[in-house]
Amino acid sequence: MLATLVRAGWLAVSRAGTVRHGDRLARRFFAFGEGTALCFPIAALVGADRISVGCNSVVGPYSTVSAGLPGQPPNPAWARPTLTIGDRCVIGRNATITAHREVVIGDDVWTGNGVFISDQNHAWDDPVLPIGAQAQEPRSVVIGDGAWLGHGAMVLPGVTVGRRAVVAAGAVVTTDVPPGGVVAGVPARLLALPASGDGVVAMPTGDGVVAMPTSDSVVPMPPRDRPA
Numbered sequence: 001m002l003a004t005l006v007r008a009g010w011l012a013v014s015r016a017g018t019v020r021h022g023d024r025l026a027r028r029f030f031a032f033g034e035g036t037a038l039c040f041p042i043a044a045l046v047g048a049d050r051i052s053v054g055c056n057s058v059v060g061p062y063s064t065v066s067a068g069l070p071g072q073p074p075n076p077a078w079a080r081p082t083l084t085i086g087d088r089c090v091i092g093r094n095a096t097i098t099a100h101r102e103v104v105i106g107d108d109v110w111t112g113n114g115v116f117i118s119d120q121n122h123a124w125d126d127p128v129l130p131i132g133a134q135a136q137e138p139r140s141v142v143i144g145d146g147a148w149l150g151h152g153a154m155v156l157p158g159v160t161v162g163r164r165a166v167v168a169a170g171a172v173v174t175t176d177v178p179p180g181g182v183v184a185g186v187p188a189r190l191l192a193l194p195a196s197g198d199g200v201v202a203m204p205t206g207d208g209v210v211a212m213p214t215s216d217s218v219v220p221m222p223p224r225d226r227p228a
Contacts, residue, residue, distance in 0.1 A: 013040070014039070014040050014041075014061070015040075016040075017040030017041060017042075018037050018038065018039050018040045019032075019037065019038035019040075019042070020036070020037055020038075021033060021034045021035065021036055025048070026038075028048040028049060029048045029049065029051050029052065029053065030048075030049055030050060030051055030052040030081040031052040031053065031054075031081070032052075032053050033053060033054045033055030033056065033057065033087065034055050034056070035055050035056035035057075036053050036054065036055060036056060036057045036058070037057075037058050037059070038053070038059045038063075038065070039058065039059060039060050039061040039063075039093075040061060041061055041062060042061075042062075042063065042065070043062050043063055043064045043094075044064040044065070044066060045064075045065055045066070046065075046066035046067065046068065046069075046070055047066060047067035047068035047069075047070075047072065047082065047083075048067075049074055050067035050068045050079075050081055050082040050083060050099075051065060051067045051081060051082070051083045051084075051085075052081035052083070052084045052085070053085045054085060054086045054087035054088070054089070054107065055087045055088070056087060056088050057085055057086070057087060057088060057089040057090070057091075058089070058090050058091065059085070059091045059095065060090075060091055060092045060093030060094070060095060060113065061093050061094075062093050062094045063091065063093065063094060063095040063096070063097070064095070064096045064097070064098070065083070065095075065097050066083075066097070066098040066099065067081070067082035067083040067098075067099045067100075067103075068082055068099075068100065069100070080102075082099045082100070082101070082102060082103070083097065083099035083102075083103050084102075084103070084104045084105060085097075085105045085109075086105055086106045086107035086108070086109065086145070087107045087108070088107055088108045089105060089107070089108065089109045089110070090109075090110045090111065091105075091109075091111050091115070092111045092112045092113035092114065092115060092151070093113045093114075094113050094114045095111065095113070095114065095115045095116075095117075096115070096116045096117070096118070097115075097116075097117045097118070098117075098118045098119070098120070099118075099119055099141075100119055100120045100138040101119050101120075101138035101139070101140055102119065102140040102141070103117060103118070103119050103140070103141045103142075104140070104141070104142045104143070105117070105143045106142075106143055106144050106145035106146070106147070106163070107145045107146070108145055108146045109143050109144075109145070109146065109147050109148075109149070110148050110149075111148070111149040111150075111153070112149065112150045112151030112152065112153070112169060113151050113152070114151060114152045115149050115151075115152065115153050115154070115155075116153075116154040116155070117141060117143070117149075117154075117155045118141070118155075118156065118157060119138045119139055119140055119141045119157045119158075120135060120136060120137075120138040120139075120157055121135075121136050121156060121157050122134055122135060122136065123135055123136045136157065138157060139157040139158030140158070141155055141156075141157060141158070141159055141160070142159075142160040142161070143155065143161045144160070144161055144162045144163035144164070144165060144179060145163050145164070146163055146164040147161050147162070147163065147164060147165045147166070147167070148165075148166050148167065149161075149167045150166075150167060150168050150169030150170070150171065151169040151170070152169055152170045153167045153168070153169060153170065153171050153172075153173070154171070154172045154173065155167070155173045156172065156173060156174050159173050159174065159175065159176060159177070160176045160177070161173065161176075161177045162176070162177050162178045162179030162180065162181060163179040163180070164179060164180050164194075165177045165178070165179060165180060165181045165182070165183070166181070166182045166183070167183055167184075167188065168182070168183065168184035168185075168188075168191075170184075170186070171183055171184050171185055171186065171188040172185075172186045172187050172188055173187070173188045174187045174188065175187075175188075177190070178190070178193060179194075180193060180194030181193055181194075
């Protein structure tokens with residue numbers, strides 16, 4: 001009985017704590033679209049006035065969503081948002097998205113849990129200062145419409161992930177991903193490009209790009225005869 005009450009209470013708290021369009025906290029955002037939910041509990045929220053979220057998007061619980069730096073003056077009304085999340089996005093739980101200059105996530109972007117997206121990294125130039133006290137110049141990040149980022153993927157500063165690209169689980173993306181491309185690994189490397197009108201998919205190799213047939217264009221082999 002107690003367990004049932006605890007679960008019911010936590011569900012009620014989670015629903016009440018989720019940020020939705022029209023909430024007092026949602027009104028602090030640069031924009032917060034209808035049908036959108038920033039799920040409770042929120043690990044951290046910084047610079048709401050610099051964050052724009054479109055309609056019908058979901059950011060999972062335990063996520064960190066940050067724009068700018070703590071203590072910065074309010075964003076002027078004429079300024080562009082520092083962090084933009086488009087319409088119909090699904091950002092998995094325990095995500096970390098931090099924007100200092102600009103991070104733009106397009107429409108219909110879906111991610112697994114634990115993704116990391118940031119436009120700034122630590123520096124290590126100064127031999128005296130601790131690494132944590134140094135910072136590189138931020139470089140904008142763009143995630144194209146319809147892209148997919150797998151569980152635990154990381155997108156680092158200066159990267160553009162093209163429209164409908166796929167980033168495999170655990171990949172660390174340090175260079176641009178072409179539209180429709182598939183990348184995996186640490187650091188991420190290009191594994192495939194989208195199929196052409198001839199039913200082939202481009203497979204990058206050490207010597208260039210090789211066209212390989214897609215599953216739809218492969219001629220099935222006849223079944224082997226069973227031995228008598």
